[in-house]
Amino acid sequence: MAFAAIHPEAGRVDATLLDLGCGLSWTMVHKVRPRIALRCPDCGYGVHAKVSARKLRYFAHDPGRPADCAWLNESLEHHLLKLELASRVRDAGWHAELEVRADDGTWRADVLASAHDGIRRIAWEAQLSPITDDDIRDRTERYRGEGIEVCWVSPAETVVPWMSKVPSIRVRDPRGGDSWAVVDGVARFDFQNGVWIVVEDLDLTRFIRWVLHEQTAPHQVLPRYRRVWLPSEHGYGRRQLIWTTQRSVGEEARHDAMRQRQEAWRREQEEKKQQAEQLRKEEEARQREAQRLEEERQREIRAEAERVRLEEQKRQWAIEAEQARQRREAEELQRQEQAAAAERERLLKEQQRLLQEQQELQAAQRWWDELSLKQIQQLQEAVAEPLWKKEGARLEFAPDVPTADTAYGIAARLRHRLYGILRPSPASLYRLPSTVPIYVRNAREAQLLIDTGKIEPVRIVSFDFPDHEQMFLI
Ligand SMILES: [Zn+2]
Incomplete structure (x- = not known):
């Protein structure tokens, strides 16, 4: 299923344009006899014009098609999104081609938007199937190498892994309304709160016009602001690359500068505080050391006093011991003297008694004689x-x-x-x-x-x- 085909004389034909992009009409390719040898722009195999039950014009590969054609397995949803993107680009006054392939095959765009001067080109990629981060970055680089800007578009219900790693948006189909909406990938900077806020309900036509007119561009969010606010989820998510206005980029830069100033000021305050704290600690340490020295000095004084006191006491004890010894000696001497005196006294009394007895005896002898x-x-x-x-x-x-x-x-x-x-x-x-x-x-x-x-x-x-x-x- 494809919207483009190569006409043997008119060249590239686009089923989404009234004149097929080359001055022909749909009736000139659809159900024409003899059949026109239309070919697939990608694989070169034969295709034929068809109209779906929903009146959608497209080209289908002839029976026996090759299995490796890029357009071959694309879904109706994919085709509708591509068609929508192309239509919106055209509404904005730009030229849009579907299913464009580089001559050397290095890239293949779903929708290639070109300004009328032909200088600025933007590829719009409807990416429905899973793709690795490396692959999508690689393909983005290839476009850039050709001087082509790119915007990857996901119609998924939830955020896909590569979202915001390359220039990208997530879209929501009309759901009964009449227009597609951008629900992720676009953000504005809220200076008051210093945070990026994802714009969750932006008309796709408006967004594409902004992109084409350079009113919005991919922006690498400063690392500090990658936690962005998601209003519908009432929570935060991480975004790295977003679409935004120059004004928001300026606000982010202004906020970052302010924050850096504040941080520098805070750091300075913190340093001052730390210096003061350091000085305080040093002063405390000095005081503690002085106190310790003073206490040590007092201890030494007390110890010295105690030592002197003990010395004095020892000397006193020695004196007292010597005095006691002398006293004991004197007492002993006195005792000995007293004993000697008592002995002398006793002997004297004994002598006197004996003398008395002798005298009495002599007197008694004379008396009886x-x-x-x-x-x-x-x-x-x-x-x-x-x-x-x-x-x-x-x-x-x-x-x-x-x-x-x-x-x-x-x-x-x-x-x-x-x-x-x-x-x-x-x-x-x-x-x-x-x-x-x-x-x-x-x-x-x-x-x-x-x-x-x-x-x-x-x-x-x-x-x-x-x-x-x-x-x-x-
Ligand atoms: Zn093909």
Whole structure:
């Protein structure tokens, strides 16, 4: 299915034009006998003019057609879009050719629009089948190499992968209305929000007129603005190459410059802030270091003071220990001296006691030497007799030599109890038990005892014996 064919005499014929583009009429090629040898512009195989049920004029390959012809497998939808594009181009006052092929076969345009001066040419490509990004870029480059601009047109319901990677638009069929609309690929820059907004309902005729009259052109969106607003989706999508006006391009540049100024200003502010922060940190570090040094200094001072204090304490302890040692030594010495003194005292007292005892003993010997044995017996009898006569009680006299505990007197016992002491020595009276009666020979002896002051006179019982025995012997 194609809209163009090669006429053996008239050359290229276009089924979409009233004069077929060469001064002929449709009736001169359609159902003409004998048949005109029309050929396919692409593959050169024979074609014949046809009219569809919807009154659409076109050319169809003759039976036995080759499988590799570019126009061969195109759908009706494709053909209708091509026809629409060509019609819109013509409406805008430009020349439009369908299914144009480069002489050397490097490109093949669905619709080739040409200005009347023939200098500016724009290819309009109705791209319905899938195509890789590389292929579509390659084909775009080939057009550019020939000085031909291009606009790829997709009638798909959703965005195709190559959209905005090459100059492209997405269109929507009339849907019962009378005109096609551009729904993607065209955008305007909103300076207020700093964002590109896709124009989603633009009349196709208007768009094509804008393109042909250079009121809109493909524009590489600055990287920072490739997130564009899609009003119908109430969301963002990425677009790289869009159709737009010079005014929007200018707005984008102006916004970018403003943004860069703002960013530079922000960076500057941030740098200033960082510098201030850095200075603050350095100052803090300095203060911390100073504080640390001061604390260290204080610690050292305290440590030194503590060391001095400990030294002083040790010295004090040493002094105290030395003093204690000296005190102990002195005490020991004193104790030893006291012990020695006590010992001397004890020895002295012992000596005195012994001396006293010796003196007392000597005195007692002299005392008893005054008497003969007979005189002693005489006294014993005098003491014992009254008891014997009165009670029949017999006194016992200690047979031993008189001892110190009876003051060197003779102890008299009645039934083993001390009854009295006979003639104690005057020098030893202090040794006597305090209550026992004392017996002496006469008043002279009694007076001798009383004169010592050691005994009360009432305790003394005296007889009346003479002092000297020899008086009886005479
Ligand atoms: Zn062909």
